[in-house]
Amino acid sequence: AQKVTQAQTEISVVEKEDVTLDCVYETRDTTYYLFWYKQPPSGELVFLIRRNSFDEQNEISGRYSWNFQKSTSSFNFTITASQVVDSAVYFCALSEARSGYSTLTFGKGTMLLVSP
Amino acid sequence: SQTIHQWPATLVQPVGSPLSLECTVEGTSNPNLYWYRQAAGRGLQLLFYSVGIGQISSEVPQNLSASRPQDRQFILSSKKLLLSDSGFYLCAWSSGGNTIYFGEGSWLTVV
Numbered sequence: 001a002q003k004v005t006q007a008q009t010e011i012s013v014v015e016k017e018d019v020t021l022d023c024v025y026e027t028r029d030t031t032y033y034l035f036w037y038k039q040p041p042s043g044e045l046v047f048l049i050r051r052n053s054f055d056e057q058n059e060i061s062g063r064y065s066w067n068f069q070k071s072t073s074s075f076n077f078t079i080t081a082s083q084v085v086d087s088a089v090y091f092c093a094l095s096e097a098r099s100g101y102s103t104l105t106f107g108k109g110t111m112l113l114v115s116p
Numbered sequence: 117s118q119t120i121h122q123w124p125a126t127l128v129q130p131v132g133s134p135l136s137l138e139c140t141v142e143g144t145s146n147p148n149l150y151w152y153r154q155a156a157g158r159g160l161q162l163l164f165y166s167v168g169i170g171q172i173s174s175e176v177p178q179n180l181s182a183s184r185p186q187d188r189q190f191i192l193s194s195k196k197l198l199l200s201d202s203g204f205y206l207c208a209w210s211s212g213g214n215t216i217y218f219g220e221g222s223w224l225t226v227v
Binding site: 033037046103106 | 148150159160162165175204206208210214215216217218219220221223
């Protein structure tokens with residue numbers, strides 16, 4: 001069975017600090033996708049990134065960066081120079097590919113609080 | 117571009133009353149559709165998924181049901197709500213086996 005662990009329940013930082021959100025996953029599939037979603041106070045889940053299990057290249061998008069390491073089954077998310085608007089719950093998720101569709105297994109989320 | 121919309125955004129219902137949450141997707145055809153629930157504690161649980169009209173699969177036994185009367189319409193229902201049905205319900209869609217995109221969510225409080 002698949003499992004996603006986000007060990008950090010809540011993180012508090014001051015604006016402009018860098019912060020890393022950890023994600024560790026378990027799967028027996030050889031092909032899978034990893035995701036990060038952001039859930040602001042409004043509740044909507046906003047898609048941030050998807051990574052293919054065959055592509056371990058790290059990715060940077062503005063202040064966001066992701067470190068995928070298959071050897072340690074981790075997919076960590078770093079926010080550089082955090083801002084108050086980054087305050088949200090962040091979910092890491094693992095996709096189980098099935099015939100014609102996929103479902104997501106979510107971690108329990110990490111609440112990030114960025115104070116001014 | 118594709119959009120997903122669900123309603124109502126907020127609902128307060130008494131125990132034993134019926135429920136109907138509706139979700140529609142625009143800008144794509146034959147999407148995979150999903151209902152997730154987020155209860156207290158933030159965990160997200162898959163309730164139902166559908167790969168086509170009239171095709172519904174349930175991931176967990178529960179007091180809820182789902183229907184897909186049209187290609188881009190997905191409905192979550194209950195005949196008699198329980199207190200434990202309270203939570204945040206999210207509709208989602210995907211095209212094939214790719215990224216899953218979520219709607220705005222519906223807050224349900226059963227009193």
